[in-house]
Amino acid sequence: MKIIRQGLVESKLDIEIQRKDPNSPLYSVKTFEALHLKPNLLKGVYAMGFNAPSKIQETALPTLLADPPQNMIAQSQSGTGKTAAFVLAMLTRVDPTKNYPQVLCLSPTYELAIQTGEVAAKMAKFCPEIKLKYAVRGEEVPRGTKLTDHIVIGTPGKMLDWGVKFGMFDMSKIKVFVLDEADVMIDRQGHQDQCIRIHKCLPTTCQMMFFSATYGANVMEFAEVIVPNPIIIRLLREEESLDNIKQYYVKCKSPEEKYRAICNIYGVITIGQAIIFCHTRKTASWLSEKMSKDGHSVAVLSGELTVDQRIAVLDRFRAGLEKVLITTNVLSRGIDVEQVTLVVNFDMPMDMDKKADCETYLHRIGRTGRFGKAGIAINLVDSTQAMDICKEIESHFGKKIQLLDIEDAEEIE
Ligand code: ADP
Numbered sequence: 401m402k403i404i405r406q407g408l409v410e411s412k413l414d415i416e417i418q419r420k421d422p423n424s425p426l427y428s429v430k431t432f433e434a435l436h437l438k439p440n441l442l443k444g445v446y447a448m449g450f451n452a453p454s455k456i457q458e459t460a461l462p463t464l465l466a467d468p469p470q471n472m473i474a475q476s477q478s479g480t481g482k483t484a485a486f487v488l489a490m491l492t493r494v495d496p497t498k499n500y501p502q503v504l505c506l507s508p509t510y511e512l513a514i515q516t517g518e519v520a521a522k523m524a525k526f527c528p529e530i531k532l533k534y535a536v537r538g539e540e541v542p543r544g545t546k547l548t549d550h551i552v553i554g555t556p557g558k559m560l561d562w563g564v565k566f567g568m569f570d571m572s573k574i575k576v577f578v579l580d581e582a583d584v585m586i587d588r589q590g591h592q593d594q595c596i597r598i599h600k601c602l603p604t605t606c607q608m609m610f611f612s613a614t615y616g617a618n619v620m621e622f623a624e625v626i627v628p629n630p631i632i633i634r635l636l637r638e639e640e641s642l643d644n645i646k647q648y649y650v651k652c653k654s655p656e657e658k659y660r661a662i663c664n665i666y667g668v669i670t671i672g673q674a675i676i677f678c679h680t681r682k683t684a685s686w687l688s689e690k691m692s693k694d695g696h697s698v699a700v701l702s703g704e705l706t707v708d709q710r711i712a713v714l715d716r717f718r719a720g721l722e723k724v725l726i727t728t729n730v731l732s733r734g735i736d737v738e739q740v741t742l743v744v745n746f747d748m749p750m751d752m753d754k755k756a757d758c759e760t761y762l763h764r765i766g767r768t769g770r771f772g773k774a775g776i777a778i779n780l781v782d783s784t785q786a787m788d789i790c791k792e793i794e795s796h797f798g799k800k801i802q803l804l805d806i807e808d809a810e811e812i813e
Pocket of ligand 1: 452
């Protein structure tokens with residue numbers, strides 16, 4: 401099976417380190433050498449084409465590799481190098497002179513387990529003494545077998561069978577326990593029961609590493625209960641706010657239809673305040689004229705205003721004198737108006753090459769849903785290009801953008 405892996409995503413957003421254990425100094429590294437890896441492991445890292453650690457790697461690895469071992473709950477977006485980070489930690493912790501399982505890694509699916517194993521195999525290319533076993537469907541081992549592999553990567557059901565039910569290895573000798581996609585793994589709807597049963601058999605000295613791109617509030621709370629004194633690495637709120645913002649798209653055929661869509665949305669939902677993003681100043685002023693004519697109180701903020709004028713416009717908006725603010729990208733970042741419950745992308749955000757500008761999208765829709773409040777983001781899609789951008793954004797963040805039938809908009813309430 402071939403799994404296509406995406407390239408490393410640079411996370412531009414900052415991460416925040418919540419240090420729980422005051423005794424553990426935190427430092428970050430800018431090179432792989434600074435981690436003092438085993439030479440053959442370092443060789444493997446370079447052979448994979450990694451020149452320097454990614455953000456999550458530079459932050460997490462020194463702690464993961466430090467002695468005494470530290471527990472960690474870490475969050476970073478997909479494609480930022482989490483897998484490579486914990487795999488490197490797993491390989492470093494193995495003592496290949498002892499022929500029994502020492503490291504367990506749990507993944508939610510067969511495919512992910514295989515994918516992680518493939519990363520481990522590649523990274524350990526120059527460490528042939530390290531043996532790896534998959535505990536996944538299709539792998540059958542006769543009862544009574546004692547595993548001699550150092551690392552076992554698998555899904556919860558099989559791992560539970562092998563480690564706990566059939567005693568194919570000694571759970572009390574596990575030094576490192578990795579939970580990948582930790583949020584689904586310990587969510588009650590997910591694999592919680594099985595993971596907890598495995599977790600219960602681990603020795604107290606076992607180092608726990610939880611990695612995920614997202615953590616719901618409940619999941620994080622629960623993680624902190626089962627992981628003693630963790631170092632917690634989280635994304636900043638800006639990034640997390642996606643969770644409480646419902647995202648939709650509306651199919652339109654023309655600017656006129658986009659305009660009608662906005663009017664319909666207004667007709668059916670009670671809106672605190674709204675910000676509408678347009679690609680150009682021209683569209684922004686066209687739209688504001690139309691909306692004003694129809695009796696909406698609208699403000700426009702675009703690049704040609706002086707700084708003082710901008711502040712004046714914003715102050716009026718904050719004070720609620722206008723309910724709608726129409727703007728271009730000048731406003732995608734930073735402003736914080738608490739009552740904004742709706743963000744409309746009249747035009748999808750794109751970069752110079754007309755590709756999806758995911759970062760701007762995040763900042764735009766982050767204008768609503770501040771401080772965990774609920775918000776709605778609606779994307780008006782009027783071309784195949786806009787649809788492509790919408791799909792790209794959806795897959796980039798791994799969050800569904802739902803089709804909204806504007807004639808039947810009660811569903812968004
Ligand atoms: P995640 O687990 O966060 O989704 P991965 O560890 O799978 O991220 O990394 C994403 C992609 O980036 C993979 O193709 C991986 O090989 C590559 N990658 C990871 N770390 C680095 C690095 N330090 N330098 C270059 N590429 C990297």
